[in-house]
Amino acid sequence: MRGSATSRRRRILVIDHDLGLVELLRGLLIDEGYQPLTGLVLDAVAGLPAGERPELIILDVQFSQLGPDAALLARLNGDAALALIPLLLTATDDKLLSRTAASLGRPRTAWIAKPFDLDALLREVELLLAGPP
Secondary structure (H helix, E strand, C coil): CHHHHCCCCCEEEEECCCHHHHHHHHHHHHHCCCEEECCCCHHHHHCCCHHHCCCEEEEECCCECCECCHHHHHHHHHCHHHHCCCEEEEECCHHHHHHHHHHHCCCCEEEEECCCCHHHHHHHHHHHHHCCC
16 A cells, blocks of 8 residues: 555545546545545635645546636635645646646646556655645
């Protein structure tokens, strides 16, 4: 179990339109010693006390054929509580991911294109969680 190096389970919020993928990631994260959060939306996260917020957000940015939800992305940077949480962006379009990450201008943002290798996803999770707060 890679995520069990610490005694406290790290909280990871998974937001994706594909409920099957959410469940797959939930099981994987549990197996790796993380505490996945799958029933929250960003508005709920911003209102949580600091000790209960996720330490990483895995976010599908390709909600429609038109690309990422501009209001959602603005919310990620516009809310001080959310701006501190590292992001792992996912989508099927690698160029869209690159542009979205660059437009956010957040230092603790990575992306991985779908379909992704689960070990590669876990490496990105570990790198983002190991970075400076």
